[in-house]
Structure formats: structure tokens, C-alpha cells
Amino acid sequence: xxxxxxDPQALSIQEGENATMNCSYKxxxxxxxxxxxxxxxxxxxxxxxxxxxxEKHSGRLRVTLDTSKKSxxxxxxxxxxADTASYxxxxxxxxxxxxxxxxxxxxxx
Amino acid sequence: xxxxIQSPRHEVTEMGQEVTLxxxxxxxxxxxxxxxxxxxxxxxxxxxxxxxxxxxxxGMPEDRFSAKMPNAxxxxxxxxxxxxxxxxxxxxxxxxxxxxTFGSGTRLTVV
Numbered sequence: 001x002x003x004x005x006x007d008p009q010a011l012s013i014q015e016g017e018n019a020t021m022n023c024s025y026k027x028x029x030x031x032x033x034x035x036x037x038x039x040x041x042x043x044x045x046x047x048x049x050x051x052x053x054x055e056k057h058s059g060r061l062r063v064t065l066d067t068s069k070k071s072x073x074x075x076x077x078x079x080x081x082a083d084t085a086s087y088x089x090x091x092x093x094x095x096x097x098x099x100x101x102x103x104x105x106x107x108x109x
Numbered sequence: 110x111x112x113x114i115q116s117p118r119h120e121v122t123e124m125g126q127e128v129t130l131x132x133x134x135x136x137x138x139x140x141x142x143x144x145x146x147x148x149x150x151x152x153x154x155x156x157x158x159x160x161x162x163x164x165x166x167x168g169m170p171e172d173r174f175s176a177k178m179p180n181a182x183x184x185x186x187x188x189x190x191x192x193x194x195x196x197x198x199x200x201x202x203x204x205x206x207x208x209x210t211f212g213s214g215t216r217l218t219v220v
Contacts, residue, residue, distance in 0.1 A: 033208075033209070035211075041213065041214075042200060042211045042212060042213040042214050043152075043200065043202075043211040044211075045208055045209055045210065045211075048208060088152065095140065095157075095159065095164070096142070096154060096157050096164075096165060097142070097154070097209065098154060099144075099151060099152035099154075100151070101151040101152075102151065
């Protein structure tokens with residue numbers, strides 16, 4: 001069963017703009033992770049935020065976590081064509097990670 | 110480190126045939142996961158192991174699916190007999206305290 005639900009399902013923005021994707025989940029978690037998947041490829045781990053953290057940065061990525069609202073957001077700043085991919089949030093509870101259905105991000109030149 | 114290694118990358122088989130997917134996790138990772146990805150259902154967790162022991166197989170769709178991990182460096186996912194609805198990309202992942210790493214997946218097509 002799906003734990004995380006990403007929003008929006010698809011997003012198209014101009015290169016250089018910021019992209020924001022959201023994730024909501026249902027039950028308590030140990031941590032939340034974001035992954036990227038290029039078409040036809042495997043998943044690449046981007047960032048992990050623990051349940052006691054509120055914000056985390058990694059390069060052009062910024063992740064927030066609000067455990068009271070059971071939601072997280074992924075912000076990609078100054079988007080590039082290479083950022084075109086699907087982005088998934090995954091919740092870690094009791095040692096197993098469950099994925100949402102993802103957001104398809106398309107960066108327009 | 111070569112990462113998580115899956116084989117084969119692509120598999121096309123006829124309905125009713127047995128299919129075996131293979132995974133070599135990262136050395137030292139004590140968890141191993143099998144996922145299936147389809148357009149309709151997204152990424153589904155099928156089964157996971159901790160220290161070679163199956164912990165949760167509640168995601169395995171039916172008895173036609175079985176998974177084994179005979180040692181810390183090898184796992185298999187077997188489908189017998191295969192059906193067209195099993196067509197999907199199957200991912201293996203391993204993890205330690207430092208995080209998760211996914212393999213490149215096996216694209217299975219059952220005709």
C-alpha cells in the first residue's frame with residue numbers, strides 16, 4: 001500500500017526556475033527520503049531527513065519535514081534540463097521504505 | 110564499490126515459464142529489498158531481508174513469487190509460472206545505517 005503521496009503528479013517549469021514538490025504520508029515515520037528516477041533507469045537517493053529534523057539542504061536541494069502535518073517538501077532551486085526526471089518520496093517506518101507514486105518534473109529549455 | 114548489481118537487465122519470456130532475477134547487494138549492507146515498478150501501481154515493496162532472513166513478505170503478490178537470500182552477497186526473486194501481468198521493472202536495493210542504494214533494475218516482459 002502507498003504510504004507517501006506526491007503532489008503535483010506532473011510539473012513543467014522553465015529552466016532556471018525553482019521547482020517544489022510535496023509529499024504527504026499517513027503514519028508515523030523514522031525518516032523520509034527523496035529519490036530521483038530518470039526515464040528507464042534506477043532510483044537515485046537524493047536526501048534523507050530524520051523525523052526529528054525540520055529542514056535539510058544538499059546543494060540545490062532543500063527538504064522540509066513537518067511531522068505534525070505529516071508532510072514534506074522538496075525544493076530544487078535554479079532548475080536545469082538535467083533535473084528532468086521523476087521524483088519520489090519514501091517513508092521509512094520499521095526498517096522498510098514505502099514509495100509514493102512520484103512527481104514527473106519536466107524542465108523546459 | 111560497484112553498487113547493487115542486478116541481472117539480467119532485460120528478460121523476455123513466454124507465459125508459463127519460470128523466471129529468476131538475481132541481486133548482489135553492497136557488501137556490508139544488512140538489509141535487502143525487492144521492489145516492483147509498474148505504471149499502474151508505482152513502486153511496490155515485495156519482500157525484504159535482514160541479515161539474510163526474510164522479515165516481511167506481505168507484498169509478494171501470490172504464491173507464484175518466491176525470494177531467497179542464501180548468503181549475504183546474493184538474493185533471487187523467482188516467478189513460477191510467469192504471467193503477462195508480471196511484466197514490470199524489478200528493483201533490488203540494499204541498505205545500511207548510512208542509507209539505501211538501488212540496483213539498475215530488471216525489465217521483465219512476459220508475452
